[in-house]
Amino acid sequence: MIEKILTVKNRAGIHARPASLIAQTANKFSSEITLIKDEIEVNAKSIMGVIAMAAGYNTTIVLKAEGSDEQEAAAAIERLFETKFEEE
8 A cells, every 4th residue: 555645736726627637547547546634535536525625725635545556546646736736
């Protein structure tokens, strides 16, 4: 299992478009991918779950990936956060 700490760097936070990007990216992998904010734990493959986290600017999120392609999955999700979901 891989665990990474990610920070929401785009000013608008995780709204519909970034949530969609996260879910689309996560669905490309067979691994289980989970995002955790405070006590809220959601499946990264669920756009509604990701939106429900209500993660604003500078929020810290824990990413967990477990499965045969966990390394690639975690790197792909991390890249979205690092590039500010290509919004800025």
